[in-house]
Amino acid sequence: MAKYVYDFIEGDRSRADLLGGKGANLAEMTRLGLPVPPGFTVTTEACRAYLADDRPPVGLFDEVNAHLREVEARLDRRLGDPHDPLLLAVRSGGRYSMPGMMETILDIGLNDTTVAGLAAQSGDPRFAWDSYRRLIQMFGRTVYGVPAEEFERELAAVRAAAGPAGPDAAQLRALVETYKKVFAAQVGHDFPQAPHEQLYLAIRAVFESWNAERAVLYRRQEHIPGDLGTAVTVMAMVFGNLGPDSGTGVAFTRDPATGQPGVYGDYLADAQGEDVVAGVRNTVALPELERIDPTSYRRLTEIMATLERHYRDLCDVEFTVERGRLWMLQTRVGKRTPAAAFVIAAQLVDEGLITLDEALHRVTGAQLAQLMFPAFDLAAAPAPLVTGVGASPGAAVGTVVFDSVAAAAATGPVILVRPETNPDDLPGMIAAQGVLTSRGGKTSHAAVVARGMGRTCVCGADALRIDAERGEFTVGDRVVRTGDLISIDGTTGRVYPGRVPMQPSPVARYLAGEVTPEGDRLVAAVDRLLSHADAVRRLGVRANADTPEDARRARGLGAAGIGLCRTEHMFLGTRRELVERLILAEDPAERDAALDALLPLQRADFVGILAAMDGLPVTIRLLDPPLHEFLPPLHELTARVARAEALGENPGHDATLLAAVRRMHETNPMLGLRGVRLGLVVPGLFAMQVRAVAEATAQRARDGGDPRPEIMVPLVGDVRELAAVRAEAEAVLAGVPGIPPIPVGTMIETPRAALTAGEIAAEAHFFSFGTNDLTQTTWAFSRDDVEGSFFGTYLERGVFGVSPFETVDAKGVGRLVRLAVAEGRVTRPELTVGVCGEHGGDPDSIGFFADAGLDYVSCSPYRVPIARLAAGQATT
Ligand code: ADP
Ligand code: MG
Ligand code: MG
Numbered sequence: 112m113a114k115y116v117y118d119f120i121e122g123d124r125s126r127a128d129l130l131g132g133k134g135a136n137l138a139e140m141t142r143l144g145l146p147v148p149p150g151f152t153v154t155t156e157a158c159r160a161y162l163a164d165d166r167p168p169v170g171l172f173d174e175v176n177a178h179l180r181e182v183e184a185r186l187d188r189r190l191g192d193p194h195d196p197l198l199l200a201v202r203s204g205g206r207y208s209m210p211g212m213m214e215t216i217l218d219i220g221l222n223d224t225t226v227a228g229l230a231a232q233s234g235d236p237r238f239a240w241d242s243y244r245r246l247i248q249m250f251g252r253t254v255y256g257v258p259a260e261e262f263e264r265e266l267a268a269v270r271a272a273a274g275p276a277g278p279d280a281a282q283l284r285a286l287v288e289t290y291k292k293v294f295a296a297q298v299g300h301d302f303p304q305a306p307h308e309q310l311y312l313a314i315r316a317v318f319e320s321w322n323a324e325r326a327v328l329y330r331r332q333e334h335i336p337g338d339l340g341t342a343v344t345v346m347a348m349v350f351g352n353l354g355p356d357s358g359t360g361v362a363f364t365r366d367p368a369t370g371q372p373g374v375y376g377d378y379l380a381d382a383q384g385e386d387v388v389a390g391v392r393n394t395v396a397l398p399e400l401e402r403i404d405p406t407s408y409r410r411l412t413e414i415m416a417t418l419e420r421h422y423r424d425l426c427d428v429e430f431t432v433e434r435g436r437l438w439m440l441q442t443r444v445g446k447r448t449p450a451a452a453f454v455i456a457a458q459l460v461d462e463g464l465i466t467l468d469e470a471l472h473r474v475t476g477a478q479l480a481q482l483m484f485p486a487f488d489l490a491a492a493p494a495p496l497v498t499g500v501g502a503s504p505g506a507a508v509g510t511v512v513f514d515s516v517a518a519a520a521a522t523g524p525v526i527l528v529r530p531e532t533n534p535d536d537l538p539g540m541i542a543a544q545g546v547l548t549s550r551g552g553k554t555s556h557a558a559v560v561a562r563g564m565g566r567t568c569v570c571g572a573d574a575l576r577i578d579a580e581r582g583e584f585t586v587g588d589r590v591v592r593t594g595d596l597i598s599i600d601g602t603t604g605r606v607y608p609g610r611v612p613m614q615p616s617p618v619a620r621y622l623a624g625e626v627t628p629e630g631d632r633l634v635a636a637v638d639r640l641l642s643h644a645d646a647v648r649r650l651g652v653r654a655n656a657d658t659p660e661d662a663r664r665a666r667g668l669g670a671a672g673i674g675l676c677r678t679e680h681m682f683l684g685t686r687r688e689l690v691e692r693l694i695l696a697e698d699p700a701e702r703d704a705a706l707d708a709l710l711p712l713q714r715a716d717f718v719g720i721l722a723a724m725d726g727l728p729v730t731i732r733l734l735d736p737p738l739h740e741f742l743p744p745l746h747e748l749t750a751r752v753a754r755a756e757a758l759g760e761n762p763g764h765d766a767t768l769l770a771a772v773r774r775m776h777e778t779n780p781m782l783g784l785r786g787v788r789l790g791l792v793v794p795g796l797f798a799m800q801v802r803a804v805a806e807a808t809a810q811r812a813r814d815g816g817d818p819r820p821e822i823m824v825p826l827v828g829d830v831r832e833l834a835a836v837r838a839e840a841e842a843v844l845a846g847v848p849g850i851p852p853i854p855v856g857t858m859i860e861t862p863r864a865a866l867t868a869g870e871i872a873a874e875a876h877f878f879s880f881g882t883n884d885l886t887q888t889t890w891a892f893s894r895d896d897v898e899g900s901f902f903g904t905y906l907e908r909g910v911f912g913v914s915p916f917e918t919v920d921a922k923g924v925g926r927l928v929r930l931a932v933a934e935g936r937v938t939r940p941e942l943t944v945g946v947c948g949e950h951g952g953d954p955d956s957i958g959f960f961a962d963a964g965l966d967y968v969s970c971s972p973y974r975v976p977i978a979r980l981a982a983g984q985a986t987t
Contacts, residue, residue: 115157116174118181119150119346129154131342133204136442143421145414145439149185150346151178153314155205158340161318172311175345179310186347191306195232196225198242198348201313203320205341208443212329213341214253214320216313217383218246218348222304226287230280238353240283245383247290247302250309254316257297265289310345317343334912349438351431352383356404359384359431362397362411364419367427367447370454370632374398374412384429384440407437418442423464424473425455449478450633457636467643468987474640476954476977480504482618482637483973484567487600487611494607496597497586499547499572501604502558507545507567508598508610511591513579515539519684526597528584530577531570532557534895535744538683540566545599547606549575549584555899564971567601622976623667641976644983645669650960651967652978653728655947657681659719662729665972669979672727672819673720674879674969675947678800679736681716682709690741695771699794706799713800717807721818725811728819730879730947730969731804732858733797733836735825737785739775748772781893786826786858790836801840805847812849821854823879828863830870837874858947859931860884868931872938879969880928882948882956886915889924916949919956929963945969954981961985 122130122138130138134152141147153175160168183189188197198220203213221229221243230239244266251257269278269286278286294302303309320326321341330337351359362376377394379386380403401408411430414437418426427445431438447455456473459465465473484505509524518527518539527543529536531550540546540560545567548557552571561568577584582593591597591608598611620626621634628638653674654665662673682690689708696702721729742748748769755762762769777783790797804820811818822840827833837855844853857874859865860881868878887894894916902914911920919925928946935942945967950956952970957978960968962985970978 113156113168114174115154115168115171116178117152117154118178119147119152122152127206128339129156129342131155131204131206131344132208132443133202133441134342134344137344137346137440139421140418140439140442143417145417146437147439148347148349149182150200150344151175151182153343153345155340155342158318158321158342159338161315162321162340167311167315175310175314176307179345182347188347190220190310191222191225192228193224194228196220196228196306198229199310200344200346200348201310201317202344202346203317203341204344205321205335206339207333207335208446209326209329209333209335210446212320212326213323214317216246216249216253216316217385218242218249219309219313220306221246222306222309224304225306233350233353235353236280237278237283238350240280240287241352242350244283244287244290245385247287247294249385250302250313251290251294251297253320254312255294255298257294261293261297262290265293314343314345317341331906336912337909349431349433349440350383351379351433352381352386353434355380356435357381357431357433358400358403359386359429360394360397360400361427361429362415363425363427363445364415365425365451365455365458367425367445367451370425370447370451370458370636372458374415378403384431404432404435407432407435410437414439420464423459423469425451449474449481452478453482453636453640454632457639460639467640468647471640471644471647471980471984471987474980476957476981479618479637479977479980480974481602482633483616483622483976484602485613485615485619486602487598487607488614492598492605492607492611493609495605496589496591496608497572497574497606499549499569499575499604499606500552500558501600501602502552502555502570503546503561503566503568504602505545505567506598506600506602506611506613507543508596508613509544510594510596511584512539512543512593513577513582513584515542517593518542526599528575528577529557529579531555532560534740540564545569545601547572547575547597547599549573549577551899552903556895561601567599569599569601569604569606572604572606622669623664641980641983644980646983647986648961648979648982649986650957650965650982651945652975652982653730653945653947653967653969654972654975655951655969656720656972658716659723661972662720662723665975666724666727668972668975670727670972670975671967673724673729674945674951674967675823676720676729676731678713678716678732678734679740681713682734682741686712687741690738691768693793693796694738694742694775695767703795706795710799710803710806713803714807714810717804717820718810721807721811721820722816724819726817726819728821730821730823730856730877730945731800732823732825733787733800734789735786737775737777737780737783738789738793739772739777739780742768742772742775745769745772745776779893781887787824787828787832787836788826790824790839791832797836798839798843801843802847804853805844805850808850808853809847812851819851821856821877823877824855824857825881826860826884827857827871828861830867830874833857833871833874856943858884859928860948861888862927865927865931869934869938872935872942875935875939875942877943877945878931878935879944880931880946880948880965882919882924882928882946882950883916885927885948886920886924889927890915890920892916913955918953919948919950919959921959925959925963928960932964943967952978954978954984957981958985 119138119141124135124139127135130152190197202215226243230236248262351357358380360378376397378400379394424444429441452474456470487506509526512518512525515536519542524544526545528547548570598607628635653672654670655675656662657680692705751765752762808818854876856877858881947969951968952974
């Protein structure tokens with residue numbers, strides 16, 4: 112039969128899966144000989160069985176009783192003993208800490224009889240009656256869902272009547288009678304008097320609190336699996352509410368906000384744990400305890416030092432002092448701010464507690480990302496106008512604009528405000544400081560694109576009523592118009608009126624090479640860990656950059672080249688017209704004229720980028736998107752033509768465009784005429800781009816530079832596609848004198864390309880996995896369509912724990928990646944292999960790519976430091 116219950120002396124911290132973090136760490140403290148009240152833990156396995164069958168597993172309560180008897184023997188006190196009752200705390204705690212999300216019930220074992228025993232033993236009837244009323248309230252709420260107000264109301268009345276000294280024993284005794292009536296009225300039967308029944312009911316209630324709404328929500332937010340279940344820890348009560356020489360508190364072994372060493376925490380005299388959280392009375396800073404009770408304070412600081420040395424990390428603790436005697440009720444490796452995480456990791460290295468390799472694993476890429484964003488000075492911020500979803504961190508201030516054209520045309524900083532965004536908004540999003548939408552969540556177009564660009568974004572602020580026609584939005588009765596200043600915080604999702612003052616991030620300034628790490632504890636810690644990551648990592652880090660400015664920035668942030676230079680962004684803006692001419696060309700001469708006009712522009716783009724990345728590889732991708740993306744949208748043209756016709760005017764050029772758009776219309780443009788297919792179908796297009804690369808290279812070489820371009824063909828599915836483009840490219844390259852050899856490679860972004868990678872490698876100097884498209888085509892997910900529709904349900908139902916567009920799906924997509932790497936390298940052992948999808952900047956995916964043997968990842972410039980860190984973590 113399964114063992115469902117472990118005494119504290121049987122467990123240890125390695126058993127957190129089974130005993131939950133709280134139970135495992137209480138066991139660990141018990142083993143360390145620290146003062147922990149005796150107790151035992153019911154396993155998460157029992158909880159899973161309970162939740163699956165809707166009843167306790169067979170034998171569970173017998174096992175509980177056996178362990179309870181041991182606790183009773185150890186303390187020489189019995190549950191339900193009328194003269195000297197043992198009281199119990201029944202506490203929740205799963206594998207991952209979910210602070211305050213599940214239930215805990217204190218003072219189990221009190222009833223009409225034992226309350227007198229407790230009063231006699233403690234010599235404090237007031238305390239005994241107060242404990243009893245606490246039990247009825249907590250039990251009613253937790254086990255039977257009685258709203259807290261039902262009790263709070265009565266408590267408030269008694270408190271009001273009692274005056275400043277608080278209610279006396281008689282008043283509390285009367286309150287217990289009232290509470291019992293409230294309980295019976297709400298629940299339909301009397302408060303259960305049998306202590307063992309109380310215990311069993313409490314254990315069941317804790318099991319069930321695993322599925323409480325807020326717990327479910329918290330798990331989703333924190334990516335904690337929903338099927339782990341909680342353990343239940345049952346332990347003897349100790350009392351911090353037995354007078355001025357008792358109390359309760361929480362403490363940290365270092366400052367969890369800054370990482371500063373020292374003892375931090377709060378203490379509340381004459382109180383039980385819940386009072387601290389409830390904020391009934393004001394707590395005092397922990398050092399006060401030294402004055403109140405120097406012995407307990409000294410013991411506590413000793414214990415905290417022991418815990419830090421033992422766990423080799425920042426710990427937090429919950430403790431209670433009962434009449435001058437210190438008891439430890441909880442410890443765990445404590446949560447901390449991103450800044451504290453870096454500072455503490457570096458300090459622990461200095462203190463000889465951990466190695467630099469270990470220190471790398473004490474921080475995360477997400478924490479580094481947060482440290483790079485400038486932040487609002489919250490002390491100076493007004494009340495927010497509205498709060499949405501913090502979708503792309505950062506703090507942005509600008510004037511409000513409602514469309515992308517206005518954003519792109521603006522001279523000063525703007526915030527683009529849209530109900531939602533679509534690919535047409537890209538120029539506006541690029542131009543804006545920040546993006547604010549009223550619809551969509553963290554995986555909406557706005558959110559994904561903004562994160563990719565490092566643009567601040569708040570989305571899903573559904574209290575916003577946007578009237579773009581009138582150029583205003585309203586929140587309740589407040590109106591914000593085009594040109595008004597607003598400030599948006601992409602971390603918290605808050606939107607403020609006016610300009611909130613900003614604090615630049617010292618970490619970002621350091622990463623950009625603007626300041627040295629000396630003199631700033633945090634920056635020095637970041638420098639130390641990142642330098643170590645660079646020293647140990649085998650995975651290269653390049654950036655996705657389309658402009659010289661981005662390229663320079665990426666290089667400053669540590670990118671060793673460009674892994675993806677998209678050429679489509681170079682066809683936007685004023686050049687759209689040339690692309691239109693290309694599309695509308697009726698004969699080869701017109702087409703060539705359009706291409707000839709584009710050539711010098713492209714060449715100039717490449718010269719700038721190659722200069723910014725001098726001496727480093729620059730992978731230039733030939734045009735990828737369907738050409739009709741460069742024409743105005745169908746609905747817009749239809750409207751323009753209709754309007755002209757209604758006015759009796761000649762729609763002229765618009766009619767020609769409309770005909771072209773209709774002709775080129777595709778039902779599934781993502782699977783239509785794009786990528787390498789354009790190269791085969793539109794004569795001269797790729798040749799022009801290759802020529803621009805070659806001539807730019809020649810020019811850079813003439814100017815004494817060290818240009819290292821690579822030409823990359825998108826969306827290949829068959830080696831013959833690549834062979835055709837490569838032959839055309841090499842013919843062009845051969846005709847341009849004075850250039851170094853320019854490799855021609857391919858993206859691997861269709862399952863067929865991955866499956867035939869061995870063949871394709873014969874024609875490719877390098878591979879670059881386009882994991883966005885590979886994810887779309889492997890799953891048959893259209894990203895723009897699925898994220899906003901059923902992904903929420905999929906995440907909720909656990910089809911996946913995280914969107915496969917956020918973290919690469921190692922099992923499916925990843926299998927294709929591994930296969931392509933292996934078979935490609937059989938054909939061409941020196942094949943360079945990288946990845947340039949959004950996954951290239953995702954720390955979890957980077958771990959996978961390192962393991963799959965890739966040479967480099969490429970990500971947006973802002974994520975380069977994060978990728979460097981993750982690559983270091985992947986090696987150690
Ligand atoms: P959470 O996980 O929400 O922090 P806990 O199980 O830690 O919940 O319980 C909340 C509070 O109850 C603790 O902070 C502590 O003050 C109090 N408590 C828990 N166990 C005991 C105990 N054995 N004796 C006295 N108080 C306790
Ligand atoms: Mg706790
Ligand atoms: Mg692609």
